[in-house]
Amino acid sequence: MAADWLGSLVSINCGPTLGVYQGEVSSVNQTSQTISLRQPFHNGVKCPVPEVTFSAMDIKDLKILNIRGGGIGNGFTQTVSFGGQGGRGGGGGGRTAGAPAGSAPMAVPGRADPSGMGDGHASPQQQQQQQCSKSYGEKHMMEMAGQNKGSFRRRHNSWSSSSRGGNQATTPKRNGVRNGGKNKDDECFGDGVDDDLDEDFDFEGNLALFDKAAVFSQIDTSSRSRGTPEKQQTPARYRHDENILEAKPVTYRQIAVPQPGTQEYCTDTGLVVPSVTYELHKRLLSVAEKHGLSLERRLEMTGVCASQMALTLLGGPNRLTPKNVHQRPTVVLLCGPHVQGAQGISCGRHLANHEVEVVLFLPNFVKMLEAITSELSLFNKTGGKQVSSVKDLPTSPVDLVISCLDSHENATLREQPWYRAAADWANQNRAPVLSIDPPVSGREAAVESKWALSLGLPLPLSESVGRVYLCDIGVPRQVFQEVGIKYHSPFGCKFVIPLHSP
Template sequence: MAADWLGSLVSINCGPTLGVYQGEVFSVDQTSQTISLRQPFHNGMKCPVPEVTFSAMDIKELKILEIRHCSNGVAKQSGPNMTVTAAGYTGRKDKGGGCGVTSTQVSSVPVSVPKAEPRTRDGGMSPSQHYSKSYVERQVDMTGQSKGFRRRHNSWSSSSRGPNQATPKKNGSKNGQMKNKDDECFGDCMDEFLDEDFDFEGNLALFDKAAVFSQIDSSDRRGNSARTRGNPAEQTPSRYRHDENILEGKPVVYRQIIVPQSGIKEYSTDSGLVVPSISNEFHKRLLCVAESYGLSLERRLEMTGVCASQMALTLLGGPNRLTPKNLHQRPTVALLCGPHVQGAQGISCGRHLANHEVEVILFLPNFVKMLEAINSELTLFGKTGGKQVSSVKDLPDTPVDLVINCLDSHENTFLREQPWYRAAADWANQNRAPVLSIDPPVCGQEQAVEAKWSLCLGLPLPLPERAGRVYLCDIGVPRQVFQEVGIKYHSPFGCKFVIPLHST
């Protein structure tokens, strides 16, 4: 009975994992419950192997597409859409002993094949290619039968895959499926092409860009007119620039600091805020009021030292220079201080720099009487391992990375006549290192040491051009202190403690 189906064209559905196979039956083994197909097609494409064998447990559904031979050798042929049960063919024979063409259809409803007990399958072929043309359509094209099938010109042909190509294992893996999809999409063995080339220029000519944009503009104008018909004052622009804020807000007031003394030099921040300068006497009054509120000299010294050291570390290279792998190239800073409050601020800055692995050389002349703040700062500085000298001869002969100038005083301008002051100023001017001045005073004469940067405290002083670029640091003066001395104040620092100022 099994030999009756040899030579027939069948379609075997093996489930979503293995797919659908079509081919000619050339072997049916009832003992091992297997069926073999010759010249098989998998999911509509020709398999690279000539034969495929299926087990009964793998078959979900079996359809007979065409019966070519019967057991008596009489050839016959039936329609390609014929469906029979997988259990066997039960058609009757005609009087001539052959199988009638009209009697081959037994059932028009597919019958599922009973599943066998699950077992491990080590062999078998399950190529997981996804193709676009079925075996029946190809047979109709070859035999010339007009069954209403339409040949698709943009699909692969059955001969597009060579017989020597490797077949993926029957494991249903996604990697195999993706690989075969790539081969199908990007393969270069196609023998079928589009009948006509796509006319890109003609298709592009159908798109009228000017008309489309004109329609968009007209729709925007209609929408705006509909929104503002009730109140024309509420009309808003339909388009915004890339740097324009779409949210309505109050205009920015750039003059947020107003001092009682007008006509003094003014500066501006990077964001455009105006920062006016104050005189040396007014600045001294501001610090006295702040000290009466609890902002003592020790607190100001500490805050100034932190801000100045942070700025100095940035000038020295910051994270690009001060790294654990660069300890053999530690930056060197020469700190020139005098016996006054400005000198104490410089010593505080040197202490913080020494704590950040910077070699600090402190120059401070010997005096019989020192300020208490200087003695306290010197005691702390000595614990950091920094070097202290009292003679200019002990300063380095080679250029250093940075010179910090704290020689000048706001109160005592006669120190400029001292020999130690002149010697230190000459050394700083002859050294090729850049100079940072901390809290420089406003003197009638020119600055003894030409600085590249100058750091002011709280509010800037009207410094000359020789002072270099002006920076401003926040020493923690409360807003109420500014108001008490007659200054309308809003902090210009934002998220920083040191900001640059530009002359206006």
């Protein structure tokens, strides 16, 4: 008899302390009065253990949710006696309404049972035993039992939707019949709504009804009848650093020179920067010196800008950090006895102050400019190395070479041995070269550089100097106007900007 209940889905109420369990009956032991559930749910939550065993002493109520094989009750939820012995509460742990302790399980007749009250007039005891159960784990239990999901879509509590049909008239109602013979659950959730949901939707058949060629032909015909609309103007697209609300259009030619050079450059923002002749450049510096921008100030500004550019080329913050003292970059400066050489010495002083290994090449001369003497005195106080012979220069490749060998005034220096030796060393060394204030086009530099730094306004340079950069040496706007140059600063927030060919 106990084997008949194996595989059935039951709900066991163990009181407010232990709660309610649902699961599939895996074993029933009549001797020890225990029952075990496989894959149990506790208060609607799946238990972490695969099996739970209950004693008849702990069971307050046992409801059969589904009987294996569709046997007794034909899907009714039944309340049966478990047969508890001497249970708590005066009637045993497994008692039912009207069932004495220790009695055998009571068989409740189903709708198809001819011996029962199949006409729907059940006794009060049977009506109580046939009440629906909205248990916590009903949905999970039905899935575990392999039931058809469509039979539970209406959330009926007392019978499966498979029972609808000819036997529906004999189905017991929970709270009677009202509103034209509808059950209260059908009235709430809508009877007949899910009748056609069991059929799969035919996607292929529905797609075959769509005539794509006819639809596109209709669209083309409609477009031709309306006429082709005029091409709309594409709205302007702005960069993240551009102002959307512009009061007036930008004038990209903000610098005009009376004697333009042979070349023009443009900045990253599109501003045109014309080149100037060396005569106009020399006159601009002369007027600036009269207004107080002395040679010492220009040397300092040039040294700061050139050293800042060199530090960026050396790696910037990725290379020059306190934790990277074992890889300090090495820079060689090749300087001549002129103003351009003094600019290189000023740059070397600032590089040495930023923990860069600086080697300064400057030949021994009987007479040198006062600016070179003062700059050299400051450089020697930074700890940098000074050499006067090419033989003392590093034999291994260095990080950067800064060339300040050429002069705008004296072109005969290129014939001297020290100049040729320094140029040959720079060309043989595999380090990149930065030229500061290189000569104008037509006087090719002996050292082929990768970058060139011009001062104030660029000179017309040859392609051998590499990419051209422009640095601000602090010439006021009024000085530009005095020499006939219409000038608006192209530097923006920087002191060194790249120039491009238009």
